Amino acid sequence: MTAVRQAGTLAGALGAILAAGLLAQGLAPYGVYLLSLWAVYTVAAIGLNLTLGYAGQISLAQAAFVGIGAYTTAILLPHGVPFGATLLAGAAISFALGVLLGFPALRVQGHYLAFVTLALTTLAFLVFRNESWLTGGVGGISHIARPAPFTSGRGYNLLCLGVLALVSFAVWWLLRSPWGRAFVALRENPVRAASLGVDVRAYTLLAFAIGAALGGVSGALYAPLVQYVEPSPFALAFSLSLLMMVVVGGSGSFLGPYVGALVAVLLPEWLRFLHDYYLVLYAALVILLLIAAPEGLVGLAAKGLRRRPQGHPAAEAKP
Amino acid sequence: MSPVLEARELHRHFGGVKAVNGISFAVAEREILGVIGPNGSGKSTLFNCLLGQIAPSSGRVLLDGVDVTGLRPSELNRRGVSRTFQLLQVFPQLSVRENLILAGQEHVGGRIRRLFGRPDAGLGGAADHMMELFRLTHLSALLAGSLSYGQQKLLDAAMAFMAGPRLVLLDEPAGGVNLTLLGAFRERLRAMNAEAGATFVVIEHNMDFVMSLCSRVICIAEGRIIADGLPGEVRENPEVIEAYLGH
Amino acid sequence: MAALIAQLLISGLATGAVYALVAIGFSLLWQGAQTVNFAQGDFVTLPAFLILAGTALGLPFWAALLAAMVLAAAILGLLFKRILVDPMLRHGAMPLTIATMALSIFLENAMKNAASAEAYPFPGLNGGITLGPLFLDWQSIMVLGVAVVAVVALTLFLSRTRTGRAIQATAQNPAVARLLGIDVGRMVLITFLINAVLVTIAAALISPIYLVKFDNGAQIGLSAFCAAIVGGFNQVRGAVAGGLLLGVTEMFAATYGPDQYRAAVPMVLLIVFILFRPQGILGRAEERRV
Numbered sequence: 001m002t003a004v005r006q007a008g009t010l011a012g013a014l015g016a017i018l019a020a021g022l023l024a025q026g027l028a029p030y031g032v033y034l035l036s037l038w039a040v041y042t043v044a045a046i047g048l049n050l051t052l053g054y055a056g057q058i059s060l061a062q063a064a065f066v067g068i069g070a071y072t073t074a075i076l077l078p079h080g081v082p083f084g085a086t087l088l089a090g091a092a093i094s095f096a097l098g099v100l101l102g103f104p105a106l107r108v109q110g111h112y113l114a115f116v117t118l119a120l121t122t123l124a125f126l127v128f129r130n131e132s133w134l135t136g137g138v139g140g141i142s143h144i145a146r147p148a149p150f151t152s153g154r155g156y157n158l159l160c161l162g163v164l165a166l167v168s169f170a171v172w173w174l175l176r177s178p179w180g181r182a183f184v185a186l187r188e189n190p191v192r193a194a195s196l197g198v199d200v201r202a203y204t205l206l207a208f209a210i211g212a213a214l215g216g217v218s219g220a221l222y223a224p225l226v227q228y229v230e231p232s233p234f235a236l237a238f239s240l241s242l243l244m245m246v247v248v249g250g251s252g253s254f255l256g257p258y259v260g261a262l263v264a265v266l267l268p269e270w271l272r273f274l275h276d277y278y279l280v281l282y283a284a285l286v287i288l289l290l291i292a293a294p295e296g297l298v299g300l301a302a303k304g305l306r307r308r309p310q311g312h313p314a315a316e317a318k319p
Numbered sequence: 320m321s322p323v324l325e326a327r328e329l330h331r332h333f334g335g336v337k338a339v340n341g342i343s344f345a346v347a348e349r350e351i352l353g354v355i356g357p358n359g360s361g362k363s364t365l366f367n368c369l370l371g372q373i374a375p376s377s378g379r380v381l382l383d384g385v386d387v388t389g390l391r392p393s394e395l396n397r398r399g400v401s402r403t404f405q406l407l408q409v410f411p412q413l414s415v416r417e418n419l420i421l422a423g424q425e426h427v428g429g430r431i432r433r434l435f436g437r438p439d440a441g442l443g444g445a446a447d448h449m450m451e452l453f454r455l456t457h458l459s460a461l462l463a464g465s466l467s468y469g470q471q472k473l474l475d476a477a478m479a480f481m482a483g484p485r486l487v488l489l490d491e492p493a494g495g496v497n498l499t500l501l502g503a504f505r506e507r508l509r510a511m512n513a514e515a516g517a518t519f520v521v522i523e524h525n526m527d528f529v530m531s532l533c534s535r536v537i538c539i540a541e542g543r544i545i546a547d548g549l550p551g552e553v554r555e556n557p558e559v560i561e562a563y564l565g566h
Numbered sequence: 567m568a569a570l571i572a573q574l575l576i577s578g579l580a581t582g583a584v585y586a587l588v589a590i591g592f593s594l595l596w597q598g599a600q601t602v603n604f605a606q607g608d609f610v611t612l613p614a615f616l617i618l619a620g621t622a623l624g625l626p627f628w629a630a631l632l633a634a635m636v637l638a639a640a641i642l643g644l645l646f647k648r649i650l651v652d653p654m655l656r657h658g659a660m661p662l663t664i665a666t667m668a669l670s671i672f673l674e675n676a677m678k679n680a681a682s683a684e685a686y687p688f689p690g691l692n693g694g695i696t697l698g699p700l701f702l703d704w705q706s707i708m709v710l711g712v713a714v715v716a717v718v719a720l721t722l723f724l725s726r727t728r729t730g731r732a733i734q735a736t737a738q739n740p741a742v743a744r745l746l747g748i749d750v751g752r753m754v755l756i757t758f759l760i761n762a763v764l765v766t767i768a769a770a771l772i773s774p775i776y777l778v779k780f781d782n783g784a785q786i787g788l789s790a791f792c793a794a795i796v797g798g799f800n801q802v803r804g805a806v807a808g809g810l811l812l813g814v815t816e817m818f819a820a821t822y823g824p825d826q827y828r829a830a831v832p833m834v835l836l837i838v839f840i841l842f843r844p845q846g847i848l849g850r851a852e853e854r855r856v
Binding site for chain 2: 174176177178179181182184185188189191192193194195196197198199200202
């Protein structure tokens, strides 16, 4: 989307983050926690949006990458490694794993990356659960200390929002650069992109691996937020949930992940009275949204704001 | 001096069908070579083999004397081979200017430099110049998908020249272009050939367009070259007439 | 030792045969209707619950099975196609794939709410027969028998009947099929119905072993994806080969390998195949296009 190249989108994201920071000052601890969780989910969803929305590949491994980031931080922090370093380590491991898996999977077309990443999430879950010497097994790792001076709920919220702001800027820069242009090109028409010298395989792999690295960053924020990691949050269900966030917000739109993560955090709170039926309703709503407005909530809002509809440009391109 | 493009004994078989059955030719620098032939004669398969879209069953493709057989399309492009497609292929969600910058960006600097460098990869000026040449300047900021067919066609062609190509392969450039635009389009291509020094290979059905644009024409039928010469000669060649009428 | 191996082989083949049935349906939908169905595993769990509901209402097993098959054909065949696939395909194959993931969340949670998170026992065959040192349980023999009959019947249907050949033509090239006067829409619908029948048979065969639980679909689905990819897609034969290979590998790995990594077998097999033989056991290497 060219929308990415307008500075307005970055301003929108930073404005939302600032608003969240201000809002946190007046909220009860649980509200502050939800805002921090929103930031954590948003970072992971931004990463997945690179893979899905820009490179056009379905990844079901984002939960595994978040898990890797969370465990890396949970394991390294007690050894006195500073938080910044554990965050980068989680991102680096996820990036490397992304390259390692994506390289063979992207040699073949179609849905192969979806299946390879599905396998990775299942395998990572088994490792988290079974390798007790490293991960604490089913019991997990508890008493994860938050890095000073961000030890309070409000303090840590600032750290989460700060990291989200940095990630927002970095991804905005990435998408504005020639790389972002190449990502859009390979999503829209890989054959034509290749004929213009765009190395489709390399760029797809990079988008996937950078998306994975952001999953690692999200996990690094998650572990000290809940102060306890165990395998179950990083199962396949979370990968699916992150995918839903991206498509609900609008895959391929810069602001989509912010909106999708907000819905994922707030909707279960509002629909508490539904108890276990919440997920049934949520899944049904996602399906309806996918059918009625595949461009997601952000696309829907943009359409509503544009007074004069211009038709569907993609449909007219091919005679 | 070796020719810009040379095909040596190219074969491409699909099962028992010999779509390209031993084609050899050379294109000299600055030449505009037209490739004609009835439908199903093997033109498109030949083009796909030359462009790395599919691998030839046997035979070689040489670019400036260097063997480039089997290279991927993106690698060929970075070696100076540019192309347009039979069907329009612009990026509808990018602006006209962005389309042009995209067409050139993979040819400047390294990938890492491009990430941290200027968003337009230093190609803003070149894109503006190209828009002037192709009369697209007033459309610069519009999404390519919102342009008229003729405007998209111009953009499509302009993109092929952004990287200063050594060789341009045009697949039915006149298809779907109205008569008014066609003349201007031909003049633009001629000018690009003269000014930029690019060599052209053109597949085309529109005989008048081929005859007035090309300096040399080859005719393909049943996977083989049946005529090769000046446009006038090929047009009068009885074998060529037979090939067209026979179908 | 040899007897143990033979026994493992037979139970492995039996599980593998069920994977194969689910994988065949999965491949048929993929090639015949561009539908990569990530809810395929849950498509097995739903008929299992339907059969249980039928028997709970007092129907004899065979009647409950038949009723479940009809309901599955209506819900997982007709409704799935009309409500989800048809409107989504207009947006492309990838949005549809994601929609099937949402459908998986929907089905699992709906079943959990309707039937609780409990694992329900499912009627199967008890006992077996001793042949020298070898003990063969009736359940495995029955599963193998039914699966063989189902696969042979499907193969004959696809290759010998007019409708079957029309389905294959539609899968290979819908545009050409339409030119030949084939009712493409109807063929695609029949493909969905075949899948519904296959998953119902698979449900009846596998549930006595795995019991019936709302989230069983995840594991069965993974095994079916793996079987389809290992087999090389696009052919019934491939899915059968992939399913059997997976079933046997799993059984041996569970016996001789670490138990807590049993679920890793299909995943590792899948990654190894995509690394070294992406076209699968029986598939042919694809032509490079990009």
